[in-house]
Amino acid sequence: MLTFPIYLDNNATTPLDPRVLDAMMPYLTNKFGNAASRNHAFGWHAEEAVDYAREQIASLINCSSKEIIFTSGATESDNLAIKGVFEMYASKGDHIITATTEHKAVLDACKHIEKIGGKVTYLPVNDKGLIDLKQLEEAITDKTILISIMYANNEVGVIQPIKEISAIAKKRGILFFTDATQAVGKIPVDVEADGIDLMAFSGHKMYGPKGVGALYVRRKNPRVKVTAQMDGGGHERGMRSGTLNVPGIVGLGKAAELAKQEMEADTARISAMRDRLEKELLTIEESYVNGSVEHRLPHVSNISFKYVEGEGLMMGVKDIAVSSGSACTSASLEPSYVLKALGLSDDLAHSSLRFGLSRFTTDEEVDFAIDHVKEAVAKLRSMSPLWEMFKEGIDLNSIEWAEH
Amino acid sequence: MAYSDKVIDHYNNPRNVGTLDKAKNNVGTGLVGAPECGDVMRLQIEVDDNQVITDAKFKTFGCGSAIASSSLATEWLKGKTVDEALAIDNMDIVEELALPPVKIHCSVLAEDAIKSAINDYRVKNGLPALELPKSHH
Numbered sequence A: 001m002l003t004f005p006i007y008l009d010n011n012a013t014t015p016l017d018p019r020v021l022d023a024m025m026p027y028l029t030n031k032f033g034n035a036a037s038r039n040h041a042f043g044w045h046a047e048e049a050v051d052y053a054r055e056q057i058a059s060l061i062n063c064s065s066k067e068i069i070f071t072s073g074a075t076e077s078d079n080l081a082i083k084g085v086f087e088m089y090a091s092k093g094d095h096i097i098t099a100t101t102e103h104k105a106v107l108d109a110c111k112h113i114e115k116i117g118g119k120v121t122y123l124p125v126n127d128k129g130l131i132d133l134k135q136l137e138e139a140i141t142d143k144t145i146l147i148s149i150m151y152a153n154n155e156v157g158v159i160q161p162i163k164e165i166s167a168i169a170k171k172r173g174i175l176f177f178t179d180a181t182q183a184v185g186k187i188p189v190d191v192e193a194d195g196i197d198l199m200a201f202s203g204h205k206m207y208g209p210k211g212v213g214a215l216y217v218r219r220k221n222p223r224v225k226v227t228a229q230m231d232g233g234g235h236e237r238g239m240r241s242g243t244l245n246v247p248g249i250v251g252l253g254k255a256a257e258l259a260k261q262e263m264e265a266d267t268a269r270i271s272a273m274r275d276r277l278e279k280e281l282l283t284i285e286e287s288y289v290n291g292s293v294e295h296r297l298p299h300v301s302n303i304s305f306k307y308v309e310g311e312g313l314m315m316g317v318k319d320i321a322v323s324s325g326s327a328c329t330s331a332s333l334e335p336s337y338v339l340k341a342l343g344l345s346d347d348l349a350h351s352s353l354r355f356g357l358s359r360f361t362t363d364e365e366v367d368f369a370i371d372h373v374k375e376a377v378a379k380l381r382s383m384s385p386l387w388e389m390f391k392e393g394i395d396l397n398s399i400e401w402a403e404h
Numbered sequence B: 001m002a003y004s005d006k007v008i009d010h011y012n013n014p015r016n017v018g019t020l021d022k023a024k025n026n027v028g029t030g031l032v033g034a035p036e037c038g039d040v041m042r043l044q045i046e047v048d049d050n051q052v053i054t055d056a057k058f059k060t061f062g063c064g065s066a067i068a069s070s071s072l073a074t075e076w077l078k079g080k081t082v083d084e085a086l087a088i089d090n091m092d093i094v095e096e097l098a099l100p101p102v103k104i105h106c107s108v109l110a111e112d113a114i115k116s117a118i119n120d121y122r123v124k125n126g127l128p129a130l131e132l133p134k135s136h137h
């Protein structure tokens, strides 16, 4: 049986896996100790649980448990990595390289760096959403201390050439940080094989709880350090103070364990559903996939439907929960900066939908979504003067539109 | 954003969607807005010998409020004389559909579309185009 609206916005957040909740429950109730309390069993139990979660996470991304710094989420991890490296390595240089399609947490942390006197290069992406490795190499100066490129994009799901990027960073003696919030738990991420020095990820994107995340910080080859961005009790090897969110950390650990066990089977099932959804929706005339389909997360599809307006489309697909390429601020409708960076026109960016499937998505839900979107697009086009003109062969660019 | 029941009703059951023959002399067509602004409205009226609007059709590319504003406009236009139609004010539409402030531009566009359709009809029939007071932009 279907319950509405059907949730297909799993890049925004994922539901909590019930098994994760079960693992967390004791730490929300009777095992409430502070992991830093060294004098009694309450503290020991909490610390044990945190240590175990560290192992579960380390095993998923192939690192040592000592290299995991717990945070409140990927936003904090992004900030800690970028600002923390900038401060820690100030004597080596002041230049950071990132890309225009990064998450706001990275972009705005970089803006902050610029405000305090650092220099940032924002690499463009091609129409598939990928950065150009040659441009990356050319952007490097003797002042470059950090390359910050996301593993996979949250809007289009495009996966950057991580191994190649890290090889360039290594060759030039530069640290490589990746925001892997959309990748960890969804596709194999191996900090050794991928050559990653710092990596951000978050619980709530991988069927774990909200409000918990981690920053991987390499301890060997090279040994990386970040300057703490909050002062306090010196938790997490002095890099992140604050009483540990034990239930959240236990949840993140369990989510990591489940991801490791089930990733292969999940991916096979989810990507088959995604491919079916996409194939069906692309039978709609004048519909286009945004971003690379070769280098892409298995559970995401971002599609633009030409000649329908984004907000009207969102209203028409009210029985499914998806994201649109419009960031609806209160006063205006801004097209997504990610889609714009891929070269989409404003109207194509506005008329895009992002579908994000999950472990819990069913074939029946996908069937419904296909019909629902097809119907909405057909209905809106039957009402659209632009569609009528297109069908009559009128070039819309030849019309003098009255700007208003 | 929460839409009013009336907007939702017009969105779900738009009145008078369609196309009139723009080549006919007694049909006036107004096309306003721009694709990159996110709304384009086309409103058409058919006028009989007594200056009465006997039919009205619209097609709109836009949000729910834009669709509802133009749908409502066609309902109001039918049966009115051209002069009466000129008196339709965008704030009447705002009130009827309970549009929030950020959607007032949809009603403005609908009023522009009505006036633009009337002018098209006038020019086709040898009448001078009306000087339209540039509405509340």
Ligand SMILES: Cc1ncc(COP(=O)(O)O)c(C=O)c1O
Pocket (backbone or CB within 6 Å): A011, A012, A072, A073, A074, A075, A076, A078, A103, A105, A150, A152, A153, A154, A179, A181, A182, A201, A202, A203, A204, A213
């Ligand atoms: C790529 C990326 N980075 C960072 C974040 C922020 O994560 P959090 O909500 O855990 O702060 C998100 C989620 O919106 C994301 O998709």
